[in-house]
Amino acid sequence: MRNREVAQLLENIATLLEMKGENRFKIVAYEEAARRIESWPEPIEEVWKEGRLKEIPGVGESIASKIEEYLSTGKLSYLEELTKEIPPEVVHLTAIPGVGPKIAKLLYDQLGIKSIEDLEKAIAEQKLRHLPRLGVKSEEKIRKGIEMLKRQSGRMLLGQALPLVEEIIEVIQEKSGVTKISPAGSIRRMKETIGDIDILVASSTPESIMDIFTSLPQVREIIARGTTKSSIVTQEGIQVDLRVVEETSFGAALQYFTGSKAHNIKLREIALKKGFKVNEYGIFRLDNDKRVGGEKEEEIYETLGMEWIPPEMREDQGEIELAQEKKLPVLIEIGDLQGDLHAHSNWSDGVASIEEMAEAALSRGYKYLAICDHTQSLAVASGLSPEEIRERRKEIERWNKKGKGLRLLDGVEVNIMSDGSLDFPDSELEKLEVVVAGLHSGLGQGEEKILRRLEGAMKNKYVQVISHPTGRILNRRDAYQVNREKLFYLARETRTSLEINSQPERLDLSDVDARRARDLGVKLVISTDAHSPSSLDYIRYGVAQARRGWLRKEDVLNTFSLEKLLEFLNCKKKAK
DNA sequence: GCCGTTTTCGGCCCGACTGTTTTCAGTCG
Numbered sequence: 001m002r003n004r005e006v007a008q009l010l011e012n013i014a015t016l017l018e019m020k021g022e023n024r025f026k027i028v029a030y031e032e033a034a035r036r037i038e039s040w041p042e043p044i045e046e047v048w049k050e051g052r053l054k055e056i057p058g059v060g061e062s063i064a065s066k067i068e069e070y071l072s073t074g075k076l077s078y079l080e081e082l083t084k085e086i087p088p089e090v091v092h093l094t095a096i097p098g099v100g101p102k103i104a105k106l107l108y109d110q111l112g113i114k115s116i117e118d119l120e121k122a123i124a125e126q127k128l129r130h131l132p133r134l135g136v137k138s139e140e141k142i143r144k145g146i147e148m149l150k151r152q153s154g155r156m157l158l159g160q161a162l163p164l165v166e167e168i169i170e171v172i173q174e175k176s177g178v179t180k181i182s183p184a185g186s187i188r189r190m191k192e193t194i195g196d197i198d199i200l201v202a203s204s205t206p207e208s209i210m211d212i213f214t215s216l217p218q219v220r221e222i223i224a225r226g227t228t229k230s231s232i233v234t235q236e237g238i239q240v241d242l243r244v245v246e247e248t249s250f251g252a253a254l255q256y257f258t259g260s261k262a263h264n265i266k267l268r269e270i271a272l273k274k275g276f277k278v279n280e281y282g283i284f285r286l287d288n289d290k291r292v293g294g295e296k297e298e299e300i301y302e303t304l305g306m307e308w309i310p311p312e313m314r315e316d317q318g319e320i321e322l323a324q325e326k327k328l329p330v331l332i333e334i335g336d337l338q339g340d341l342h343a344h345s346n347w348s349d350g351v352a353s354i355e356e357m358a359e360a361a362l363s364r365g366y367k368y369l370a371i372c373d374h375t376q377s378l379a380v381a382s383g384l385s386p387e388e389i390r391e392r393r394k395e396i397e398r399w400n401k402k403g404k405g406l407r408l409l410d411g412v413e414v415n416i417m418s419d420g421s422l423d424f425p426d427s428e429l430e431k432l433e434v435v436v437a438g439l440h441s442g443l444g445q446g447e448e449k450i451l452r453r454l455e456g457a458m459k460n461k462y463v464q465v466i467s468h469p470t471g472r473i474l475n476r477r478d479a480y481q482v483n484r485e486k487l488f489y490l491a492r493e494t495r496t497s498l499e500i501n502s503q504p505e506r507l508d509l510s511d512v513d514a515r516r517a518r519d520l521g522v523k524l525v526i527s528t529d530a531h532s533p534s535s536l537d538y539i540r541y542g543v544a545q546a547r548r549g550w551l552r553k554e555d556v557l558n559t560f561s562l563e564k565l566l567e568f569l570n571c572k573k574k575a576k
Numbered sequence: 577g578c579c580g581t582t583t584t585c586g587g588c589c590c591g592a593c594t595g596t597t598t599t600c601a602g603t604c605g
Contacts (some may be wrong), residue, residue: 023577024588025577025578025587025588026577026578027577028577028578028588029577029578030577033577033578057578057579058577058579059578060577060578060579061577061578062577063578097603097604098603098604099603100602100603100604101602101603102601102602102603103602103603133595133597133600133602134595134596135595137594137596138594138595138596141594141595185605195605198605224592224593224594226593226594228592229592229593241605243592256590256591259605261589261605265588265589265590267589268589268590269589271589273581277589277590278589278590279589279590279591280590280591280592
């Protein structure tokens, strides 16, 4: 999958064009095409080979031919042309917060700066303050920007951001008594990683809110403080933006600041065509400038003749069109889940006993929990032998006899070996109720080999679920080389479910992959892979990912009742 | 450069904040 690579190329072109002072709309066109390609569900190589590049919205004649040139030759003459005037390294300077294309170009033209090192040197020599339109403060701002860039290793995980924002909101609420307060931006859309945190508050006394916000114990630095917007950096180096609006425009502001950008652009275009204007203060009629809504977010969508769209869907991936037809899917919710199909106990590398895990699942209202400890080849995780599994079974049965209303399922997370075989004999797998299979080693193998291994596992009639199917670790490790399309087709053919692993650093399958798999007829499972009772709560991240992938209750196996689940799990075994 | 239930030409989302400026450019979301 080279979508990200191609998108990056187009983004670089956009940045270079902006440096050159090209037509703004041309720049926007490249940015838009980059966004579209990055989130396109199919591999761009395939779309190109089938001559369908122009089916991607935002990709027209010109950009399609550039993608074609790049994919077929590995080169892009247009980009080479552009980088004759401005070296490609200069583009990287725009990664520094506060440095955009114009300043990057200025730094290069006037001081010959090409790298962050060059820039640091120039700042130390106080050279920036003498450049046109820059001064002492800009110099300092850029210095801090470099510091920030070096500190942050990519975007923070939703699993870090969400607890932080909930904590901050609780304090602001307590101290100010405001009732309308909400996360906005990518955190409200529950994206897997978050750049910075947005919070929106409705209040008629913004000064007092800003006082509370800027004096929170988490604050390390105040970047900006205005009457409607302030930004701080937390001790961990996370930027949090707070915006205060009047109560009457809270809904409009929430809609506006939740984004995504692409979603909002499309929405405002539709508004204009229908004779309305949408901004963060409300929705207005164009003819007489009369405000027709804005206190509630729903009013914006209703006025435009649409259903209210769940924040997780707001990426301009077709949700607006569905909302217009009033055909939005009913997305899955945490309450729909009847159980968790992948948890570990201290029989392998978990920290809690089977009973503790069972109690924790019971207190969360679950009807079943599959204990899927690692198997023998995974020695680092205390993988279990067939004998140990038989011993463990007694403990599981002991719990089930108590009849507490939570059924433990006897399971394993079996290891897929480098040749595609499993590290547990079929004769033992047959006795288990839930068999999850996953890759835990040899992740650097080539695409063909990885697919063969997964195929081997899926073709085993006892394997019901593939855990963390692409193996990615956010901010740390890319997914292993695997052709997603082929993987999904195989999963469907073999009636194997694929997991959405809820660990915040995994979230694997991703939103885009989960949606594609579902569309191809694969059943999904949302599991926590919990190694402790408290990590059963990671389920919220998995559900968020599923909602971002437009999954409905019926797409997810662990929304089934125990009876229906067991029936489904057994049907593959019986197939042949 | 893209796109079309008003258009194959003429549009293309909108505002806050900052800093360096005397009215605005750049960045960001």
